[in-house]
Amino acid sequence: MDRILKKITSNSKNSLVIVHITDTYFLKESKIGNKIDLPGFARIYGVLELLSKKFEEENILFLHGGDFLFPSFLSNHYKGKQMIDILNQCRLDYCTLGNHDYDGGSKILEKRIHESKFKYLITNLIPPKNISKKILQYDVWPKKNPQIAIVGISGKMTATKATENGFKIKDMKKSLHNTLNVIKKKFPEINFLAVLSHMGDSEDIDLKKNLNNMWSGNSIVFGGHDHSQIISYLPKTDKCMIVKGQSNARTIQMMVFDETPISKKKQNLKKKLYVLNSKQYQEIPASRNIEKNIESLYSKLKKQNKLPSNKIIKKFPHKVILDGTELSLRKGTTNLGNFITDCLKCHTNADIALINSGHFRGDRLFLEKLRMSDLYHTFVMTDAGKIIVTNLSKKECILLLEHAYRQTGKGKILQFSKNTLQILKKAKNEEEFRVALIEDMLFTNEDGFASIIAKNRKTNIQDLREKLKKDILKNTNLVEGIVKTASQVDYDPKMRLKVGPKISWK
Numbered sequence: 001m002d003r004i005l006k007k008i009t010s011n012s013k014n015s016l017v018i019v020h021i022t023d024t025y026f027l028k029e030s031k032i033g034n035k036i037d038l039p040g041f042a043r044i045y046g047v048l049e050l051l052s053k054k055f056e057e058e059n060i061l062f063l064h065g066g067d068f069l070f071p072s073f074l075s076n077h078y079k080g081k082q083m084i085d086i087l088n089q090c091r092l093d094y095c096t097l098g099n100h101d102y103d104g105g106s107k108i109l110e111k112r113i114h115e116s117k118f119k120y121l122i123t124n125l126i127p128p129k130n131i132s133k134k135i136l137q138y139d140v141w142p143k144k145n146p147q148i149a150i151v152g153i154s155g156k157m158t159a160t161k162a163t164e165n166g167f168k169i170k171d172m173k174k175s176l177h178n179t180l181n182v183i184k185k186k187f188p189e190i191n192f193l194a195v196l197s198h199m200g201d202s203e204d205i206d207l208k209k210n211l212n213n214m215w216s217g218n219s220i221v222f223g224g225h226d227h228s229q230i231i232s233y234l235p236k237t238d239k240c241m242i243v244k245g246q247s248n249a250r251t252i253q254m255m256v257f258d259e260t261p262i263s264k265k266k267q268n269l270k271k272k273l274y275v276l277n278s279k280q281y282q283e284i285p286a287s288r289n290i291e292k293n294i295e296s297l298y299s300k301l302k303k304q305n306k307l308p309s310n311k312i313i314k315k316f317p318h319k320v321i322l323d324g325t326e327l328s329l330r331k332g333t334t335n336l337g338n339f340i341t342d343c344l345k346c347h348t349n350a351d352i353a354l355i356n357s358g359h360f361r362g363d364r365l366f367l368e369k370l371r372m373s374d375l376y377h378t379f380v381m382t383d384a385g386k387i388i389v390t391n392l393s394k395k396e397c398i399l400l401l402e403h404a405y406r407q408t409g410k411g412k413i414l415q416f417s418k419n420t421l422q423i424l425k426k427a428k429n430e431e432e433f434r435v436a437l438i439e440d441m442l443f444t445n446e447d448g449f450a451s452i453i454a455k456n457r458k459t460n461i462q463d464l465r466e467k468l469k470k471d472i473l474k475n476t477n478l479v480e481g482i483v484k485t486a487s488q489v490d491y492d493p494k495m496r497l498k499v500g501p502k503i504s505w506k
Contacts, residue, residue: 002280009054011258016147017055018194018255019048022065022224023098023247025072026377027086027294029286030364032321037278037365039249041086042286042294047252047276048090050284061141061148062091065224065245066098066158066198069112071361071380074297077306079108082297084115089290092118094139096152096196098224099446102161109165121152121196124175125159128166138179140187147262148192149183151176153207155199155225157446173210180214191217191263198224201409204242208232211240217265222253226409227326229275235268243273247326248363252276308376312369314339314486320493322366324378329357329415331408332498335491336366337415340482342489345417347481348389348473350436352397352420355478356404356447358411359385359438370486375479385478386439390471392453394427397435399452401497408499412447418492439472 021044029040036043051060068087069080080101087095095118102109106128113120113134120135127135140146153176154162159169183190193215197204204223211219216239223230223244229251233241245251254274301307316322323334337360345353362378379385392400397420404414423433442450443465454464497503 002283004274004276005050005280005283008254008256008274009050011055011256013055014059015055016059016061016257016262017051018061018063018148018220018222019051020063020065020222020243020245020253021249022198022222022245023067023227024064024083024249025068025070025075025361026248026363027074027082027297032365032367035278036281037250038363039252039278039281039284040286040294041090041249042288042290043281043284044249044252045090045287045290046284049287058142061194062093063150063194063196063222064092064095064118065196065222066096067100067224067247068095068098069101069109070103071100073377073380075104076380076382077301078297079104080112081115084112086290086293088115088117089293093141094119094121094150094152094196096121096198097154097158097162098198099158099161102158102165106165121150123151123153123179124170124172125154125162126168126170138183140183140190146187146190148194149180149187149190150194150196151179152196153199155197155203157200158198158225172207176210177214189263191265193217193219195219195221197221201226201228201230201244201407204230204244205232208238208240208242212238215239217263218267218269220255220269227330227411228409231270231273231275233270235270239265241269241273245275250277250325250327250363307373309372311372313372313375313483314370314489316368316370316491318368320368320491322370324360324362324364324366326357326360326363329360330410330413332405332413333415333496335493336360338418338492338494338496339370339489340478341415341417342492343482343485344387344436344478346485346489347476348387348436349434350389350417351433352392352423353417353436354397354400354420354441355415355438356411356441356449357413357415358447359441360415372483375482379478381438381440381478383477384480387436387473387476387478387481388439388442388468388471389434389436389473390442390468391432392435393456394424394429394431394433396453396456397424397433399456400449403448403452405497405499405503410447412449413499416496418496421497438478442468 030038227247230244322336341353
């Protein structure tokens with residue numbers, strides 16, 4: 001047995017176990033050859049089964065950090081219901097909502113919340129009346145002899161999406177402080193706090209500082225949103241530890257409290273932490289029942305002729321692995337990002353093509369081949385990615401790149417077509433280029449691209465979008481463009497740019 005799995009299962013059967021996953025969009029596993037890359041929910045269930053055989057089931061707390069309803073290929077058809085059904089089967093205990101959980105609109109969200117057997121926690125938002133009883137400010141666990149208090153915190157981007165769906169924002173610091181005071185008063189015996197957060201890394205660090213001051217016992221921020229693994233904890237000075245996991249259960253975070261009671265204030269939390277990844281997944285069997293349930297979702301779509309073809313659209317050199325993982329895409333360009341943007345440039349006859357990494361949703365590695373179905377599972381926009389080709393100045397292109405490459409872990413990091421940097425460096429300051437982008441990069445402002453261009457042009461976003469409407473291409477989309485041009489575009493393995501302190505735009 002793997003060393004980490006052996007260490008986990010060597011703990012006493014009366015141990016308290018906390019399991020955390022976050023930002024899960026896909027149900028199916030992913031493999032490269034015979035090696036498991038992403039576990040899929042059948043194997044996540046396998047992890048939980050392994051734990052329930054070793055530990056008392058009522059001592060296992062299963063948490064989700066938000067972003068599970070959208071976006072995905074299956075959610076385009078099932079509107080997130082498929083994920084709720086699987087999470088119910090996995091006996092999830094608590095979750096918070098992420099920014100993408102609001103993508104389907106308020107009515108879909110209401111339906112999904114009412115279908116959930118698990119509880120929702122949001123401390124710094126006021127939910128609409130129709131779901132207010134389903135979303136808690138806090139809870140305690142276990143119900144008998146509670147030892148853990150649990151709260152949920154929404155970051156700025158998540159809170160903004162929530163307001164578009166009928167929620168109201170409360171001051172985060174004040175609402176958290178008030179809620180913790182209620183917990184202290186009602187449950188003075190509880191010294192341990194679990195926080196489910198869905199926010200950016202810098203927001204989590206601020207939250208950690210607040211918790212170090214607000215909560216006298218130990219606390220853990222189980223974070224999501226940026227899709228990168230972060231563990232922030234100094235045993236000698238911190239009472240609060242940040243534990244952020246990778247998306248799609250590429251990592252599963254686990255805390256096991258054995259001989260040392262969870263209520264003990266002075267203890268090294270890092271020694272209680274275990275992180276599972278692909279190495280451990282090789283040894284964990286997948287649940288056949290969950291696999292059957294997942295396959296039935298695809299079978300239903302197949303009967304309705306809604307499954308994309310498995311036709312190969314491009315063969316790459318022997319043993320080439322195309323990197324479509326979110327971890328790599330959110331650090332810089334990848335060979336898959338190169339290929340896709342080169343296809344977009346070719347399809348539109350543009351000077352430059354830019355696609356933000358947040359549009360790559362497959363979180364997969366592709367061995368030697370790219371199929372039509374791979375594209376539909378990677379680019380999950382319902383319209384397969386409308387394209388806009390518009391004129392941007394050299395200055396505007398550089399402003400977008402500077403903004404995108406400011407920090408790792410963000411979906412705003414831009415994949416770009418070949419020779420983009422050379423083209424911009426040689427150009428005069430006010431020279432303009434035909435730039436191809438995905439339409440919603442400018443018609444939503446989640447990554448801030450529209451506001452950058454609007455500011456440079458001394459206009460507002462609404463007026464900018466009105467003028468840009470004429471540049472949206474009709475009767476085509478990103479997926480179609482890739483399929484049509486794949487045979488004409490050469491494979492380029494080069495990393496064109498990565499986040500770092502020495503980037504020069506001159």
